[in-house]
Amino acid sequence: MEHLLNIDNVSLIYHTLTDETLAIESISMYADENEFISVVGPSGCGKTTLLSLISGVITPSSGKITLRGQPISEAKNKTGYMFQRDHLFEWRTVWQNIKLGPEIVGDKSPETTKYLDGLLSKYGLQDFKHKYPKHLSGGMRQRVALIRTLALRPELLLLDEPFGALDYQTKKVVIQDVNDIISREQKTSILVTHDIGEAASLSDRIIVLSHRPSVVKKVFTSKLRSIPLIEERKKTREYQELIDEIWKELI
Amino acid sequence: MRRKNINYSKEHSRFLARNRRKKFFVLSMQICILVVILGLWEILSYFNVINTLIFSSPSRILNTIGSLYSSGELFYHIGITLYETLLGFAISTALGLLIAILLWWSETLRKILDPYIVVLNSLPKIALGPIVIIWFGAGMQSIVVICVLITIIITIISMLNAFRSCEQDKILLMKSMGANKFQILLKLILPASVPQFISVLKISIGMSWVGSIMGEYLISSAGLGYLIVYGSQIFRLDLVMASTLILCILASIMYLIVSFIEKLVNKKRS
Numbered sequence: 001m002e003h004l005l006n007i008d009n010v011s012l013i014y015h016t017l018t019d020e021t022l023a024i025e026s027i028s029m030y031a032d033e034n035e036f037i038s039v040v041g042p043s044g045c046g047k048t049t050l051l052s053l054i055s056g057v058i059t060p061s062s063g064k065i066t067l068r069g070q071p072i073s074e075a076k077n078k079t080g081y082m083f084q085r086d087h088l089f090e091w092r093t094v095w096q097n098i099k100l101g102p103e104i105v106g107d108k109s110p111e112t113t114k115y116l117d118g119l120l121s122k123y124g125l126q127d128f129k130h131k132y133p134k135h136l137s138g139g140m141r142q143r144v145a146l147i148r149t150l151a152l153r154p155e156l157l158l159l160d161e162p163f164g165a166l167d168y169q170t171k172k173v174v175i176q177d178v179n180d181i182i183s184r185e186q187k188t189s190i191l192v193t194h195d196i197g198e199a200a201s202l203s204d205r206i207i208v209l210s211h212r213p214s215v216v217k218k219v220f221t222s223k224l225r226s227i228p229l230i231e232e233r234k235k236t237r238e239y240q241e242l243i244d245e246i247w248k249e250l251i
Numbered sequence: 252m253r254r255k256n257i258n259y260s261k262e263h264s265r266f267l268a269r270n271r272r273k274k275f276f277v278l279s280m281q282i283c284i285l286v287v288i289l290g291l292w293e294i295l296s297y298f299n300v301i302n303t304l305i306f307s308s309p310s311r312i313l314n315t316i317g318s319l320y321s322s323g324e325l326f327y328h329i330g331i332t333l334y335e336t337l338l339g340f341a342i343s344t345a346l347g348l349l350i351a352i353l354l355w356w357s358e359t360l361r362k363i364l365d366p367y368i369v370v371l372n373s374l375p376k377i378a379l380g381p382i383v384i385i386w387f388g389a390g391m392q393s394i395v396v397i398c399v400l401i402t403i404i405i406t407i408i409s410m411l412n413a414f415r416s417c418e419q420d421k422i423l424l425m426k427s428m429g430a431n432k433f434q435i436l437l438k439l440i441l442p443a444s445v446p447q448f449i450s451v452l453k454i455s456i457g458m459s460w461v462g463s464i465m466g467e468y469l470i471s472s473a474g475l476g477y478l479i480v481y482g483s484q485i486f487r488l489d490l491v492m493a494s495t496l497i498l499c500i501l502a503s504i505m506y507l508i509v510s511f512i513e514k515l516v517n518k519k520r521s
């Protein structure tokens with residue numbers, strides 16, 4: 001079967017005046033429809049670079065990335081990005097923020113409006129539709145950011161440490177929220193994280209990268225996603241074993 | 252935000268009262284200082300302790316303003332200076348913003364022009380006055396040009412800085428949604444820089460006053476700057492002081508307007 005995303009022997013070199021950095025040596029990986037994949041690896045190993053490559057914002061030095069068999073450079077707006085900070089635009093209301101993507105591509109269709117309205121109600125933000133981001137809590141902001149990412153109906157979500165900047169309490173709620181939204185909207189996702197616990201509890205597969213220049217060091221699979229509550233997932237034996245094994249790979 | 256009809260706790264009410272008292276005290280002290288200085292000034296000059304020819308006096312300043320008003324000169328001179336200042340301010344803001352956008356747009360252009368901007372920034376612009384007068388004639392045109400020269404650099408530099416300090420991830424976000432450079436400018440860079448733009452306005456309105464008054468010093472035909480120079484030449488300190496006072500009031504009003512706009516904008520943002 002053809003994979004949704006295929007990364008084939010991709011490498012990337014950053015050129016600066018003083019140096020050239022081989023950030024990614026040769027990565028091959030794939031993602032299937034509805035899969036949740038986590039990418040973990042040491043700091044500076046090239047995780048963000050990998051997501052930038054997948055999003056098509058930068059082009060690989062060599063190798064090939066395809067989405068549904070199409071080169072990623074031709075697949076415009078098929079990927080949606082979410083960052084460590086929500087990056088909501090403070091001068092726009094919640095509604096104007098989530099309309100950013102459709103605005104950019106010139107999508108004024110009533111279906112999109114309805115879809116976004118539906119998402120706002122479904123995820124408890126309808127009352128805040130016309131509020132500015134400064135009136136939202138950290139958790140709500142992250143939900144708005146996710147809906148903004150969903151607005152262009154991407155086939156693939158790229159999450160670059162989206163929970164990294166949240167405090168412990170908010171984080172728990174947001175992770176569950178994001179998990180639920182992604183499952184219900186059936187989005188394929190690739191999450192980059194430092195947190196092994198996050199990776200182990202959220203994913204179908206966990207990809208461990210080596211030090212820079214990064215290559216895929218090991219891939220773990222997990223069935224934990226069938227349990228709805230993340231707190232419950234974390235209580236299982238499988239979770240503990242998974243954590244131990246990933247940990248061993250990282251040190 | 253002030254809300255009435257809310258039952259605060261006793262402590263909070265007391266806190267608010269204390270706060271109000273403090274504010275009232277500060278304001279009354281400010282007024283006091285003004286009254287004391289003006290009063291002392293008036294009394295000392297009334298009893299000829301100080302020479303009114305050199306120091307003038309509050310009543311003489313008011314009289315001068317009154318006679319300027321009745322001869323119709325007051326608003327004529329105010330109008331001219333205001334016109335020069337606002338025109339210089341508008342041109343340098345619009346042009347400065349445009350240049351900043353161009354420099355943001357093209358990295359190469361920015362690098363090419365960088366040394367020129369540095370030199371222009373460090374140069375005391377008023378030194379260019381004589382050249383400007385020769386090129387643009389001894390009239391209002393030259394004054395506006397001087398005003399623009401003095402004001403525009405700070406607008407260019409500050410706005411370029413603001414544009415360039417926009418978070419890289421926000422740009423990446425726009426790009427990942429397929430935005431082109433023009434959309435990034437319009438939907439992200441410009442609105443994100445509004446707070447800095449307003450603080451630049453605050454500075455450049457002040458610079459524009461400097462420009463127009465300096466210009467009038469050099470070219471002298473009409474305006475508040477002209478009145479100040481003229482007054483000092485014929486040794487009429489009343490006229491000098493009166494013009495300076497009017498200038499103070501105008502500049503403050505202008506500053507308050509910009510501050511008010513700033514408050515409106517900041518209300519929306521955190």
Ligand SMILES: Nc1ncnc2c1ncn2[C@@H]1O[C@H](COP(=O)(O)OP(=O)(O)OP(=O)(O)O)[C@@H](O)[C@H]1O
Binds near residue numbers: 016023042049
């Ligand atoms: N634009 C760039 N130009 C030059 N080098 C870069 C650039 N971006 C990243 N690098 C380098 O490439 C390597 C990988 O960076 P990247 O940001 O992808 O790592 P990361 O795994 O996301 O790191 P972190 O865990 O800190 O988020 C680093 O050594 C970094 O210094």
Ligand SMILES: [Mg+2]
Binds near residue numbers: 047048049
């Ligand atoms: Mg990173």
